[in-house]
Amino acid sequence: MRILHTSDWHIGRTFHGHSTMDALAEVLAALVAQVRDHDVDVVIVAGDVFDSATPAAPAYTLLGDTLVALNDLGAAVIVTSGNHDSAARLGFQARLLRDGIHVLTDPTAIGDPVTIEDAAGPVRFFGIPYLEPAIVRQHWPDLPLRSQAQTMAHAMDLVRAGMAAHPGRSVAIAHCFAAGVEATTGLEREVRQGGLDVVPLEVLDGPDYLALGHIHGRQQLSDRVRYAGAPLHYSFGEQHKPRGSWLVDLDVDGLAAVEWLELPVPRRLVTLTGALDEILSDANAAAHADDWVCAVYTDPLPQAEPMRRLKERFPFCAMVQHDPVDAPASLEQSYAARLRSAVTDAERVEAFLAHVRAGHGPTEREAELIREVLDERVAAEALV
Template identity: 80%
Template sequence: MRILHTSDWHIGRTFHGNSTMDALAEVFGALTEQVRENDVDVVVVAGDVFDSATPAAAAYTLLGDALVALHETGARVIVTSGNHDSAARLGFQARLLRDGIDVLTDPRAIGDPVTVHDADGPVRFFGIPYLEPAIVRQHWPEAQLRTQAQTMAYAMGLVREGIDRHEGRSVAIAHCFAAGVDVTAGLEREVRQGGLDVVPLEVFDGPDYVALGHIHGRQQVSERVRYSGAPLHYSFGEQHKPRGSWLVELDADGLASVEWLDLPVPRALVTLTGTLDEILSVENVAAHAEDWVCAIYTDAVAQAEPMRRLREQYPFCAMVQHQPSVSADVDERSYSERLRMAVTDTDRIEAFLQHVRAGQGASERESELIREILDDRARTEALV
């Protein structure tokens, strides 16, 4: 059996105020072709289908189009809810979908698998929706569920009970932060990195494969426990991370192989650093005029209307930051210390400029102007 593992679609999320709907539609088209070309039997979507608990109508339309297209390849589609989704809204759609598209959002049904058969027999798919301990503990009053680790451990216990009740191979689908994840891989916005929300790896013992969602970069936590990441870049911090999905193959004995399938990036992301003039150089513009651009300009002084100037050359400049470069001989004293040591007005102005310019004092021309102004003031005061 061939399984395509994807997650974190975040339909409806914007990129620095720009819609991502058209880009996602393009990526979903490529994903559908991968399913068709690789004879995929089951597509697994491990949570965060939507970016909001109250998605706009266009998000529902895009989701419906994507699920129907995947189903028309002949593949079974199994979807679980994530922390961004409204399980109730996503679950309501399940009743309206055709046979072969399963939306699993009910925590009380975790131990009841969706069964798909191949030549080697049944494969049981156990869907674990995102579990907020304070919300789901009402379903299991016998358990002590204060943390995500405790809650996922209990849910995986239900999965193992389900595995024991049913013959065949098994796949678990969940949305959480597993121990061992590389924290540079694109963590979800609301993931707390403290110990309370970390789920130990041994919690996932049992199934032949565990398809996880919740972080936006691909991760292999173990040979059979993986994150696929998001299919689209949603921040400049993710720009160097590949986008794609895992193609998982099960044979009669369980997990046989896992292969990464790259997805296209509709518009590349790039971070350009240097003075504003360097960022606007002919070479940079020629290379990145069609990219999403984050511009970090290092001029000592904040420039006038940098975003307007950048967008004249980079229509897709989404972000601009001023980070003055720090001189090697920066005065390490605090601003208050420099003021106490200042003797003249010139010293005080220089201390202020260094303070607001991250260590950069007055330029030669500025020093001349400061002297002229102070001299004029002195002459005026002498005449009074």
């Protein structure tokens, strides 16, 4: 059996205020082509199909069109809910979908597999929706489910019980933060890296393959435990991570092979760092005119209208940051501490300017203007 493992589509998500719908439609069309070209039998979407619990109508349209296109090729599709999805809404949709498209959102049904046959016999697919301990512990009130690790441990116990009751090769699908993920990987916005949210790898023992979602970068935690990542780059922190899906082959004995299939990147992401005039150079403008650009300019002082100037050179500039390279050590002192040490109003204004201008206080001309304005205020108050 040939399986395509994908996850974290986040349909409806924006990129720094820009819609990603057209770009995602292009990538999902390429994913459909992968299914056709590689004779895929089953497509897995491991959670976070939508970016919101209340997606707009075009998000439903794109999802429906993609699921139908996959199923028209003869592939079964198995979708689980993630932390961004509304399990209730996805579960409601499941009743309306055609045969061969399975949406698994019910925590109480984790041990009941979707069974798909091939020439070697049955393959059992166990879907674990995203399990928020505070929400799902109502289903198992006698268990101490206070963390993701405890909740996923119980879910995997249900999977292993289901495997014992339904013999055959097995695949589990989950949306969680497993131990061993590289810190540099594109992490979910809501993922905390503290101990409560980390699921130990040994908890995931049992199935022949475990398809994970929740992390936006490709990860291989073991031969049988992997993240596919998101099909699009959703932040500049992900720009160097490949986009794609895992092609998983099962033979009569279980996991046989896993191959990475690249997906296209509709618009590259690039971070340009340097003085603003350097970033705005003709060479950069020619090389990155069609890229999403994050500009990190290192001038000592904030520059006037940096985004407007950048947009004139880079139509797809999405982000600008000021990161001066020569910020003085005095910046380590808090703004509140500098204010406490200020005696006169002029010193307080100077402390504010140093705070918002990376340690650079007023110029001589600015200091003169500050004194003039303050003197005028004192004179006006004296006349009252």
